[in-house]
Amino acid sequence: MLRFISLMGCVSTLAFAQLTVLPTTLKIKDETVPPGGMAQLKVELTSPQPVLTGRFGLFADGLAGVSLFSPSGDASGTAVLDGSNLTVRMVSPTRSIGTNPDYPIMTVTRKIPANAVVGTVSTVQLNSLDLGINIPLELKPGTLTIGGSISVTDVIPGGGLVHAGETIRVLGIGFSPKTKIRLKGSVVTNAAYVSATEIDLVPTADVQLEGTLIRAENPDNSSSFYYSYMRGIPDGESSQPVLKRVEPVFATNTFQEAHIPAQSPKPSNSSFVAIALQNPGSSPAEIRVYSSNTPDPVTIPLDPRHRIVRDLAELFKVAPDASTSWRIVSSSPVQVLGILCDRTLKTALPISPEAPGPAPQP
Numbered sequence: 001m002l003r004f005i006s007l008m009g010c011v012s013t014l015a016f017a018q019l020t021v022l023p024t025t026l027k028i029k030d031e032t033v034p035p036g037g038m039a040q041l042k043v044e045l046t047s048p049q050p051v052l053t054g055r056f057g058l059f060a061d062g063l064a065g066v067s068l069f070s071p072s073g074d075a076s077g078t079a080v081l082d083g084s085n086l087t088v089r090m091v092s093p094t095r096s097i098g099t100n101p102d103y104p105i106m107t108v109t110r111k112i113p114a115n116a117v118v119g120t121v122s123t124v125q126l127n128s129l130d131l132g133i134n135i136p137l138e139l140k141p142g143t144l145t146i147g148g149s150i151s152v153t154d155v156i157p158g159g160g161l162v163h164a165g166e167t168i169r170v171l172g173i174g175f176s177p178k179t180k181i182r183l184k185g186s187v188v189t190n191a192a193y194v195s196a197t198e199i200d201l202v203p204t205a206d207v208q209l210e211g212t213l214i215r216a217e218n219p220d221n222s223s224s225f226y227y228s229y230m231r232g233i234p235d236g237e238s239s240q241p242v243l244k245r246v247e248p249v250f251a252t253n254t255f256q257e258a259h260i261p262a263q264s265p266k267p268s269n270s271s272f273v274a275i276a277l278q279n280p281g282s283s284p285a286e287i288r289v290y291s292s293n294t295p296d297p298v299t300i301p302l303d304p305r306h307r308i309v310r311d312l313a314e315l316f317k318v319a320p321d322a323s324t325s326w327r328i329v330s331s332s333p334v335q336v337l338g339i340l341c342d343r344t345l346k347t348a349l350p351i352s353p354e355a356p357g358p359a360p361q362p
Helices: 312-316
Strands: 002-005 023-028 030-033 038-045 055-061 063-070 076-082 085-091 106-111 121-124 126-130 133-138 142-146 151-156 168-173 181-183 188-195 197-201 213-217 222-227 247-248 255-260 271-278 285-290 298-302 306-311 328-343 346-349
Touching: 002 255, 023 126, 030 038, 030 168, 038 142, 038 151, 038 222, 063 076, 063 085, 076 328, 076 346, 085 106, 085 346, 142 255, 151 213, 151 222, 168 213, 181 188, 181 197, 247 271, 247 306, 247 328, 271 298, 271 312, 285 312, 298 312, 306 312
Parallel strands: 023 133, 030 142
Antiparallel strands: 002 133, 023 038, 038 106, 055 085, 055 126, 063 106, 076 085, 076 247, 121 142, 151 168, 168 197, 181 213, 188 197, 213 222, 255 328, 271 306, 271 328, 285 298, 285 328, 328 346
């Protein structure tokens, strides 16, 4: 399928004879996963293209998580699940997403049912797309095959800095004492088989685990490739229905101080701003959120690997107006994401945090 993606997201079909340049291919890699495993679908560009914003739509039954990758670590987004239809919106202020040919733009992790029939092959394709780049773009679907003997299902801690000598827990199915597991770019001094569902790794040097490629291989040549990301533990949930369907996709970058700018003019009367926070560290974080129109901050304790997503009106008990901005101050580095939601349209747009400015005055 060959499409031309314009800045406004319009799509038109081009004949091959009209092309003067070879199109860039946006493809989904083929995956083979046994029943009960985890399929990590990887969306890749065949040649580097700087992307500022984008939107993907695809079928994601059994969604477990979404991750985005950019060399500068600033790619963030929102994933909204409506039934089995997933819409992912992303933003990269430095336009670095899509510029590293060795990494996918996005991964979508899906749970495969334990009763899935071995040998079943299904097509995985994007059902909507807007990358905001004015170039010929070929869309190549992937296949999901039920089979093989091994699957990486999660990595703990998944993200953040892991120091030399600390343990990385690789969880999955089909492991054995003969299973080989490698971390790309890192030397592992010890791999301890724990059970058929866990192998522990100990790196010799510090590892930034977010985005690290982990390869697991069995003697029968069955393998599983998994890009590590932190699958944060939710601390409760928002009372807003639209936020209950939102999966925040955090950038790798962390902040001890960050600023969420005012969303003015306010897009609609049904819109509101929410905030998502995640602690990738190994110690609890105490986070203070300041509002530009409220005198006292709200304090949020956040345990390691935990996350919170809330409408800011829920936190401050006062509905902010369009001119309100927020300042986040944390005792240790955390991941921060603003979300502009619309109750009527049921949308959630990512807002990238900014470097801190002057402290807001009530």
